[in-house]
Amino acid sequence: MRKPFVAGNWKMNTDSHSSVSLAKDVAAGTSEIAGHKIDVAVIPPFVYIQSVAKVLSASSVAVGAQDIYTEKQGAFTGEISASMLRDIGCTYALCGHSERRHVIGEQDELINKKVSAAISGGLLPILCVGELLEERQSDKTGEVVTRQIKAGLAGLGAEKVSAVTVAYEPVWAIGTGLTATPQQAQEAHNLIRRLLGEMYDGQLAEEIRILYGGSVKPDSAAELMGQQDVDGLLVGGASLSADDFVAIVKGAV
Numbered sequence: 086m087r088k089p090f091v092a093g094n095w096k097m098n099t100d101s102h103s104s105v106s107l108a109k110d111v112a113a114g115t116s117e118i119a120g121h122k123i124d125v126a127v128i129p130p131f132v133y134i135q136s137v138a139k140v141l142s143a144s145s146v147a148v149g150a151q152d153i154y155t156e157k158q159g160a161f162t163g164e165i166s167a168s169m170l171r172d173i174g175c176t177y178a179l180c181g182h183s184e185r186r187h188v189i190g191e192q193d194e195l196i197n198k199k200v201s202a203a204i205s206g207g208l209l210p211i212l213c214v215g216e217l218l219e220e221r222q223s224d225k226t227g228e229v230v231t232r233q234i235k236a237g238l239a240g241l242g243a244e245k246v247s248a249v250t251v252a253y254e255p256v257w258a259i260g261t262g263l264t265a266t267p268q269q270a271q272e273a274h275n276l277i278r279r280l281l282g283e284m285y286d287g288q289l290a291e292e293i294r295i296l297y298g299g300s301v302k303p304d305s306a307a308e309l310m311g312q313q314d315v316d317g318l319l320v321g322g323a324s325l326s327a328d329d330f331v332a333i334v335k336g337a338v
Protein backbone atom coordinates (compact mmCIF):
# COMPACT_ATOMS: atom_id res chain seq x y z
CA MET A 86 0.00 0.00 0.00
CA ARG A 87 1.41 3.36 -1.01
CA LYS A 88 0.75 6.08 1.55
CA PRO A 89 -0.74 9.18 -0.13
CA PHE A 90 1.53 12.19 -0.35
CA VAL A 91 0.57 15.81 -0.99
CA ALA A 92 3.19 18.54 -1.38
CA GLY A 93 2.67 22.27 -1.83
CA ASN A 94 5.17 24.07 -4.06
CA TRP A 95 5.08 27.72 -3.08
CA LYS A 96 7.36 28.68 -6.00
CA MET A 97 8.73 32.26 -5.71
CA ASN A 98 5.91 33.44 -3.42
CA THR A 99 5.35 34.45 0.23
CA ASP A 100 7.57 36.59 2.48
CA SER A 101 9.15 36.14 5.91
CA HIS A 102 5.84 36.69 7.69
CA SER A 103 3.36 34.99 5.35
CA SER A 104 5.54 31.88 4.87
CA VAL A 105 5.50 31.19 8.61
CA SER A 106 1.81 31.87 9.05
CA LEU A 107 0.91 29.72 6.01
CA ALA A 108 3.01 26.88 7.42
CA LYS A 109 1.33 27.20 10.83
CA ASP A 110 -2.13 27.09 9.26
CA VAL A 111 -1.23 24.04 7.17
CA ALA A 112 0.09 22.25 10.27
CA ALA A 113 -3.02 23.11 12.29
CA GLY A 114 -5.41 22.11 9.48
CA THR A 115 -3.77 18.74 8.80
CA SER A 116 -2.75 17.79 12.36
CA GLU A 117 -5.20 14.89 12.62
CA ILE A 118 -4.04 13.13 9.46
CA ALA A 119 -0.53 14.29 8.55
CA GLY A 120 2.13 11.66 9.07
CA HIS A 121 -0.06 8.63 9.66
CA LYS A 122 -2.83 8.74 7.02
CA ILE A 123 -0.97 10.90 4.52
CA ASP A 124 2.46 12.46 4.07
CA VAL A 125 2.29 16.24 3.74
CA ALA A 126 5.07 18.62 2.75
CA VAL A 127 5.42 22.32 1.99
CA ILE A 128 8.11 23.57 -0.35
CA PRO A 129 8.91 27.23 0.38
CA PRO A 130 11.49 29.47 -1.29
CA PHE A 131 15.03 28.70 -0.03
CA VAL A 132 15.25 31.79 2.16
CA TYR A 133 12.20 30.84 4.23
CA ILE A 134 12.96 27.14 4.63
CA GLN A 135 14.65 27.49 8.00
CA SER A 136 11.91 29.55 9.66
CA VAL A 137 9.19 27.34 8.15
CA ALA A 138 11.01 24.19 9.31
CA LYS A 139 11.21 25.67 12.80
CA VAL A 140 7.46 26.27 13.11
CA LEU A 141 6.74 22.83 11.62
CA SER A 142 9.18 20.96 13.86
CA ALA A 143 6.47 19.98 16.32
CA SER A 144 4.13 18.87 13.50
CA SER A 145 4.18 16.02 11.00
CA VAL A 146 4.34 18.35 8.01
CA ALA A 147 7.69 18.01 6.23
CA VAL A 148 9.63 20.67 4.37
CA GLY A 149 11.12 20.46 0.89
CA ALA A 150 13.35 22.55 -1.35
CA GLN A 151 12.39 23.67 -4.86
CA ASP A 152 15.79 22.79 -6.29
CA ILE A 153 19.31 21.77 -5.24
CA TYR A 154 22.76 21.91 -6.75
CA THR A 155 24.70 18.85 -7.89
CA GLU A 156 27.80 19.38 -5.75
CA LYS A 157 28.30 19.09 -1.99
CA GLN A 158 30.26 22.32 -1.40
CA GLY A 159 32.84 24.60 -2.94
CA ALA A 160 33.17 27.42 -5.44
CA PHE A 161 29.64 27.38 -6.86
CA THR A 162 28.45 30.93 -6.26
CA GLY A 163 24.74 31.18 -5.63
CA GLU A 164 24.10 27.45 -5.37
CA ILE A 165 22.80 25.40 -2.42
CA SER A 166 23.67 21.77 -1.69
CA ALA A 167 21.53 18.91 -0.47
CA SER A 168 23.50 18.62 2.76
CA MET A 169 22.93 22.33 3.52
CA LEU A 170 19.22 21.86 3.00
CA ARG A 171 19.16 18.79 5.15
CA ASP A 172 21.05 20.71 7.83
CA ILE A 173 18.23 23.28 8.06
CA GLY A 174 15.41 20.77 8.22
CA CYS A 175 14.57 19.74 4.65
CA THR A 176 13.34 16.25 3.84
CA TYR A 177 12.48 16.53 0.13
CA ALA A 178 13.87 18.27 -2.96
CA LEU A 179 12.14 18.90 -6.26
CA CYS A 180 14.36 17.96 -9.20
CA GLY A 181 13.51 19.01 -12.74
CA HIS A 182 10.36 20.99 -12.02
CA SER A 183 8.91 22.14 -15.35
CA GLU A 184 9.73 25.78 -14.60
CA ARG A 185 13.37 24.80 -14.14
CA ARG A 186 13.29 22.76 -17.34
CA HIS A 187 11.45 25.26 -19.51
CA VAL A 188 12.13 28.68 -17.95
CA ILE A 189 15.67 28.16 -16.62
CA GLY A 190 16.66 25.63 -19.31
CA GLU A 191 17.69 22.61 -17.23
CA GLN A 192 18.34 19.47 -19.25
CA ASP A 193 17.85 15.80 -18.34
CA GLU A 194 21.55 15.25 -17.66
CA LEU A 195 21.73 18.00 -15.02
CA ILE A 196 18.45 16.83 -13.47
CA ASN A 197 19.89 13.31 -13.19
CA LYS A 198 22.88 14.69 -11.28
CA LYS A 199 20.52 16.58 -8.97
CA VAL A 200 18.47 13.44 -8.24
CA SER A 201 21.67 11.60 -7.41
CA ALA A 202 23.01 14.51 -5.28
CA ALA A 203 19.74 14.70 -3.35
CA ILE A 204 19.95 11.03 -2.39
CA SER A 205 23.65 11.23 -1.49
CA GLY A 206 22.94 14.31 0.63
CA GLY A 207 20.14 12.62 2.56
CA LEU A 208 17.15 14.19 0.82
CA LEU A 209 14.25 12.44 -0.88
CA PRO A 210 14.06 13.67 -4.49
CA ILE A 211 10.78 14.37 -6.24
CA LEU A 212 11.60 13.91 -9.93
CA CYS A 213 9.21 16.01 -12.02
CA VAL A 214 8.38 14.95 -15.58
CA GLY A 215 5.74 15.97 -18.08
CA GLU A 216 5.06 16.87 -21.68
CA LEU A 217 4.47 20.21 -23.39
CA LEU A 218 1.10 20.90 -25.03
CA GLU A 219 2.48 20.39 -28.54
CA GLU A 220 4.02 17.09 -27.45
CA ARG A 221 0.65 15.89 -26.14
CA GLN A 222 -1.10 17.10 -29.29
CA SER A 223 1.36 15.17 -31.45
CA ASP A 224 0.95 12.01 -29.37
CA LYS A 225 4.43 12.20 -27.88
CA THR A 226 3.49 12.10 -24.18
CA GLY A 227 4.72 8.53 -23.68
CA GLU A 228 7.95 9.15 -25.55
CA VAL A 229 8.76 12.37 -23.63
CA VAL A 230 7.93 11.00 -20.20
CA THR A 231 9.86 7.79 -20.91
CA ARG A 232 12.93 9.81 -21.92
CA GLN A 233 12.68 12.04 -18.83
CA ILE A 234 12.33 9.06 -16.46
CA LYS A 235 15.13 7.04 -18.05
CA ALA A 236 17.48 10.03 -18.17
CA GLY A 237 16.48 11.34 -14.73
CA LEU A 238 17.22 8.00 -13.06
CA ALA A 239 20.22 7.01 -15.21
CA GLY A 240 22.94 5.24 -13.26
CA LEU A 241 20.85 4.84 -10.11
CA GLY A 242 20.34 1.34 -8.74
CA ALA A 243 17.09 0.08 -7.26
CA GLU A 244 18.20 0.86 -3.71
CA LYS A 245 18.63 4.56 -4.54
CA VAL A 246 15.54 4.74 -6.71
CA SER A 247 13.41 3.54 -3.80
CA ALA A 248 14.07 7.01 -2.26
CA VAL A 249 12.53 8.74 -5.28
CA THR A 250 9.01 10.08 -5.71
CA VAL A 251 7.95 10.82 -9.28
CA ALA A 252 5.67 13.77 -10.09
CA TYR A 253 3.85 13.66 -13.42
CA GLU A 254 3.09 17.27 -14.27
CA PRO A 255 1.88 17.96 -17.81
CA VAL A 256 3.40 21.35 -18.60
CA TRP A 257 0.19 22.54 -20.25
CA ALA A 258 -1.64 22.05 -16.95
CA ILE A 259 0.79 23.89 -14.65
CA GLY A 260 -0.49 27.26 -13.54
CA THR A 261 -2.93 27.39 -16.45
CA GLY A 262 -6.15 26.32 -14.75
CA LEU A 263 -6.27 23.31 -17.13
CA THR A 264 -6.17 20.00 -15.28
CA ALA A 265 -5.51 16.66 -16.92
CA THR A 266 -8.61 14.52 -16.75
CA PRO A 267 -8.38 11.74 -14.17
CA GLN A 268 -8.15 9.31 -17.13
CA GLN A 269 -5.26 11.23 -18.73
CA ALA A 270 -3.46 11.28 -15.38
CA GLN A 271 -4.06 7.57 -14.80
CA GLU A 272 -2.82 6.69 -18.29
CA ALA A 273 0.45 8.62 -17.79
CA HIS A 274 0.96 7.31 -14.25
CA ASN A 275 0.38 3.76 -15.38
CA LEU A 276 2.89 4.20 -18.19
CA ILE A 277 5.45 5.48 -15.66
CA ARG A 278 4.81 2.58 -13.27
CA ARG A 279 5.14 0.01 -16.04
CA LEU A 280 8.35 1.68 -17.20
CA LEU A 281 9.78 1.54 -13.65
CA GLY A 282 8.85 -2.15 -13.58
CA GLU A 283 10.84 -2.71 -16.78
CA MET A 284 13.81 -0.64 -15.57
CA TYR A 285 13.92 -2.16 -12.08
CA ASP A 286 11.41 -4.70 -10.85
CA GLY A 287 7.71 -5.05 -10.29
CA GLN A 288 7.90 -4.68 -6.52
CA LEU A 289 9.86 -1.44 -6.68
CA ALA A 290 7.44 -0.10 -9.29
CA GLU A 291 4.52 -0.92 -6.98
CA GLU A 292 6.18 0.88 -4.07
CA ILE A 293 7.22 4.14 -5.75
CA ARG A 294 4.78 7.00 -5.32
CA ILE A 295 3.71 8.90 -8.41
CA LEU A 296 2.14 12.32 -7.77
CA TYR A 297 0.01 14.27 -10.21
CA GLY A 298 0.54 18.02 -10.57
CA GLY A 299 -1.14 20.62 -12.71
CA SER A 300 -3.73 23.13 -11.45
CA VAL A 301 -5.03 20.79 -8.73
CA LYS A 302 -7.83 22.44 -6.75
CA PRO A 303 -9.92 21.23 -3.79
CA ASP A 304 -12.69 20.12 -6.14
CA SER A 305 -10.41 18.02 -8.39
CA ALA A 306 -8.27 16.34 -5.71
CA ALA A 307 -10.50 13.42 -4.73
CA GLU A 308 -11.27 12.28 -8.29
CA LEU A 309 -7.61 12.41 -9.31
CA MET A 310 -6.70 10.47 -6.16
CA GLY A 311 -9.35 7.91 -7.02
CA GLN A 312 -7.21 6.70 -9.92
CA GLN A 313 -5.30 3.51 -9.24
CA ASP A 314 -1.83 4.85 -10.03
CA VAL A 315 -2.25 8.38 -8.65
CA ASP A 316 -0.62 8.29 -5.21
CA GLY A 317 -0.59 11.95 -4.38
CA LEU A 318 -0.58 15.51 -5.62
CA LEU A 319 1.98 18.24 -6.22
CA VAL A 320 0.12 21.50 -5.79
CA GLY A 321 1.35 24.92 -6.88
CA GLY A 322 -1.04 27.88 -6.87
CA ALA A 323 -3.62 26.33 -4.55
CA SER A 324 -0.95 25.61 -1.91
CA LEU A 325 -0.67 29.36 -1.23
CA SER A 326 -4.08 29.28 0.42
CA ALA A 327 -4.04 27.27 3.66
CA ASP A 328 -7.78 26.58 3.32
CA ASP A 329 -7.43 25.25 -0.23
CA PHE A 330 -4.30 23.24 0.52
CA VAL A 331 -5.80 21.68 3.65
CA ALA A 332 -8.95 20.82 1.66
CA ILE A 333 -6.79 19.16 -1.01
CA VAL A 334 -4.89 17.16 1.65
CA LYS A 335 -8.18 16.03 3.17
CA GLY A 336 -9.52 15.15 -0.27
CA ALA A 337 -6.46 13.01 -0.92
CA VAL A 338 -6.86 10.72 2.10
Ligand code: PEP
Pocket residue numbers: 094096254258259260261262298299300301319320321322323
Ligand atom coordinates in the same frame (compact mmCIF):
# COMPACT_ATOMS: atom_id res chain seq x y z
C1 PEP B 1 3.55 23.00 -9.63
O1 PEP B 1 4.14 24.06 -9.42
O2 PEP B 1 4.17 21.96 -9.52
C2 PEP B 1 2.14 23.04 -10.02
C3 PEP B 1 1.53 21.92 -10.26
O3 PEP B 1 1.55 24.28 -10.08
P1 PEP B 1 -0.04 24.56 -10.23
O4 PEP B 1 -0.76 23.71 -9.21
O5 PEP B 1 -0.18 26.04 -9.95
O6 PEP B 1 -0.43 24.20 -11.63
